[in-house]
Amino acid sequence: MPYTFRSFRKPHVSKIREVTEGTIELRKLMGWSGQGGITTPFTNSVSLISHFKRFESMEEIDQHFEKMSSNKEVGNKISELNSYCDMYANTVFEVLRSPSGPNFENMKKNKYVIQFWMKAKIGKRWDLADAVIKNSVGRNGNMPGISVPIGSMEPGDIVMTAPFPNLSFLPTFEESRSNIKVMESVQDLLIEPPKRHITRLLFD
Structure with a gap:
């Protein structure tokens, strides 16, 4: 069962550049350069x-962080980065379905998520995970990934993720009607409407 380890930081407004550049340096120290990415x-x-x-297993995560x-x-470097931030959190996500399609196969051509x-x-x-996996639809042959954090997170319990190469790839308001099926299938399972976030995607 694959997993994704992800660190989140909320930098002071004046320190976004320092945290971005410092994250690239941290990943180099950790041996993560060229594996995964930065948002x-x-x-x-x-x-x-x-x-x-x-990571391909929890054992692999354990071994890596024992070494680190x-x-x-x-x-x-972690302490330095955190001094520029208001919030820092590490989370492990269990991957229920990996993203697939041309965008995922050419991952480093993507600029957004x-x-x-x-x-x-x-x-x-x-039930929510089952409904999202069953009813989520792709676009241009690209299927979104579905994951779940192993601990509680304020943003949510299920995450649907899709990388894309440029802003013109985003569906228009009319084209986004294709999402109606999955949204209708989950509406009775949710505490609140889904939150949609678009971030820049960087590779080191």
Whole structure:
């Protein structure tokens, strides 16, 4: 079962550039360069910066972070980055369905990511995941990935993610009617309407 490890930071408004550049440096120290990527604010109203890497098992995550815990350079860089931020959190996501299609196969050509975060009613998390997987539709042969955080997160319980190469790839208001099926299938399972965020996607 694959997993994605993702770190989130909310930088001070004047420190977005420093946190972005510092995240690239941190990933180099951790040996993550060229694996996964970095997201930076675009229409992300909370101005979060994140970076992520895929792992094939929890054991692999354990082994990696045991090794990193003794690396003083990594610890110092994390402390430096966090001094520029109001919030810092690490999260592991279980990947229920990987994204697929031309955009995913040419991942490093993508410049943006769109994510829908959904918050389930109590006891409805599994039904919500099933409904999203069954009813989510792709565009131009691209199917979104579906993942779930292993711990509670304020934005939501289920995340639908799709990378894309440029803004012209986004559906127009009329074209977005294709999402009606999945939204109707989950409306009775949600505490609140899904949140949609678009972020820039960087690769190191």
